Amino acid sequence: MNSTNDAVEQVTLYEKWRKIYPLSLYGGWQRWRRVVLSFLVGIYYAGPWLRLDGDPMFWFNLPERKFVFFGVTFFPQEFVLLSWILMMAAFLLFTVTVLAGRVFCGWACPQTVWTLVYFFIEQKVEGERNQRLRLDRGPWNRNRIVRKGIKYILWAGVAFSISFTFVAYFDTPQVLIERILTLSLAGWEWFWLLFLAGASFLFSGVLREQVCFHMCPYARFQSVMFDRDTLIISYDENRGEPRGHRPRRHLEDSPRGGDCVDCKLCVHACPTGIDIRDGLQYQCIACAACIDACNGIMEQLGQAPNLIRYSSQHRDKGEEVTWKRPRLFGYAAVLMAICSGFVFMLTNRVPLELDIIRDRGRLYREHWDGSVENTYQLKIINREETVRQYTLTAEADFPFELKTRKGELVEVQPGKQLTMIADLVAMTDPEQPANRPVHFIVETVGEPHFIVREPSRFLQPSEPRE
Ligand code: SF4
Ligand code: SF4
Numbered sequence: 001m002n003s004t005n006d007a008v009e010q011v012t013l014y015e016k017w018r019k020i021y022p023l024s025l026y027g028g029w030q031r032w033r034r035v036v037l038s039f040l041v042g043i044y045y046a047g048p049w050l051r052l053d054g055d056p057m058f059w060f061n062l063p064e065r066k067f068v069f070f071g072v073t074f075f076p077q078e079f080v081l082l083s084w085i086l087m088m089a090a091f092l093l094f095t096v097t098v099l100a101g102r103v104f105c106g107w108a109c110p111q112t113v114w115t116l117v118y119f120f121i122e123q124k125v126e127g128e129r130n131q132r133l134r135l136d137r138g139p140w141n142r143n144r145i146v147r148k149g150i151k152y153i154l155w156a157g158v159a160f161s162i163s164f165t166f167v168a169y170f171d172t173p174q175v176l177i178e179r180i181l182t183l184s185l186a187g188w189e190w191f192w193l194l195f196l197a198g199a200s201f202l203f204s205g206v207l208r209e210q211v212c213f214h215m216c217p218y219a220r221f222q223s224v225m226f227d228r229d230t231l232i233i234s235y236d237e238n239r240g241e242p243r244g245h246r247p248r249r250h251l252e253d254s255p256r257g258g259d260c261v262d263c264k265l266c267v268h269a270c271p272t273g274i275d276i277r278d279g280l281q282y283q284c285i286a287c288a289a290c291i292d293a294c295n296g297i298m299e300q301l302g303q304a305p306n307l308i309r310y311s312s313q314h315r316d317k318g319e320e321v322t323w324k325r326p327r328l329f330g331y332a333a334v335l336m337a338i339c340s341g342f343v344f345m346l347t348n349r350v351p352l353e354l355d356i357i358r359d360r361g362r363l364y365r366e367h368w369d370g371s372v373e374n375t376y377q378l379k380i381i382n383r384e385e386t387v388r389q390y391t392l393t394a395e396a397d398f399p400f401e402l403k404t405r406k407g408e409l410v411e412v413q414p415g416k417q418l419t420m421i422a423d424l425v426a427m428t429d430p431e432q433p434a435n436r437p438v439h440f441i442v443e444t445v446g447e448p449h450f451i452v453r454e455p456s457r458f459l460q461p462s463e464p465r466e
Contacts, residue, residue, distance in 0.1 A: 020273040029288035048168035091335040100231040106287035114204035125151040163196035209272040228313040269293035351383035382412035389445040396438040400426040434462040
């Protein structure tokens with residue numbers, strides 16, 4: 001609070017929430033944006049229903065601890081692949097940001113996608129920008145109550161469809177529908193259905209651009225990735241200024257000269273409510289709505305389009321665009337390296353695992369004939385969606401005998417593990433160390449390249465028995 005003589009000025013530290021009523025635009029970039037966003041929404045909704053050979057294509061089956069992704073089953077032991085996917089996504093985002101700025105925000109971010117869906121409903125129920133403004137500024141009469149009621153009911157439907165689809169990725173849609181109809185949902189299912197529906201309604205329906213302004217960390221740090229050739233949405237100041245409102249017939253001989261007629265349509269079209277003519281701002285999500293709005297006006301005035309356009313800082317200053325961009329090549333190189341590593345791991349993935357635990361009760365058992373026996377507990381895990389038979393063998397640089405109670409050919413059900421006891425028997429050899437390496441080998445019958453070879457130790461007494 002400042003006080004000078006009798007004048008008191010109050011400075012508030014909190015910005016008042018100003019509801020934004022963006023214009024609806026249909027042509028230009030917005031048409032392509034709708035195509036992309038519809039495609040993404042379609043993928044999200046279709047995901048849990050897609051099937052491959054009768055099995056779900058995407059299924060995060062927590063009770064059985066298996067995750068089906070594009071029809072391939074992964075188990076928790078393979079979560080390292082998930083970290084690779086996350087790294088790839090992060091570096092893809094960084095690379096795209098250096099190249100095309102905040103194109104992810106305006107074209108693919110879930111918050112933007114769902115906000116457009118909620119906005120579409122609002123616009124259909126409450127009308128275009130001016131009608132919505134009139135409705136909100138008018139009294140709470142029957143018309144307003146009915147329209148708001150219908151809008152919120154439809155929003156709730158969208159919110160529930162989003163949370164239903166999300167939970168269906170874990171349950172499968174068929175099981176989820178059955179549980180809803182029989183009111184037999186588990187606690188976690190209730191929680192996620194209600195929590196996600198509420199979060200979607202609040203963030204994408206009510207808060208909208210406030211999420212981008214105040215909650216999204218990416219909006220804050222993405223500018224550090226920009227270079228002077230990053231694609232940005234910018235207003236051509238040289239052409240547009242000095243701006244001024246004037247009728248079409250005076251455009252040519254206007255003493256003010258600039259092409260911008262200060263109609264403010266670009267501001268009214270902006271879903272974040274900013275004026276792009278003030279320069280690049282962190283609130284800009286690169287949705288290109290201002291480009292379409294301005295191009296519409298330029299067309300009506302018979303002027304060239306792209307007073308607001310996709311550009312770059314170099315281009316804005318009339319400087320030469322360069323491809324010598326160390327930041328871009330740095331991110332792209334890391335992305336390529338991670339992608340190559342991921343592809344290598346995926347193509348060399350063996351859907352089979354062998355865990356070996358030595359008998360902790362006794363290190364070894366000595367027999368009357370001078371032989372020594374070591375006991376191991378083996379766990380063979382079948383990471384495929386089909387029944388598999390495996391052969392078990394062992395390797396060592398000394399003669400031994402492998403004994404198992406289940407035989408050396410075993411069968412393991414899909415996604416299950418088989419625990420078996422194996423004994424290695426060898427003659428005591430005082431010339432050899434007390435602790436020698438052995439390897440157990442499990443090979444898939446019919447798929448010899450699916451083979452694992454795990455090391456263990458064979459122990460014998462360090463001193464021969466008297
Ligand atoms: S300034 Fe233009 S591109 Fe940026 S958010 Fe507003 S309308 Fe979209
Ligand atoms: S839409 Fe174009 S002409 Fe109208 S105010 Fe914006 S920049 Fe100026």
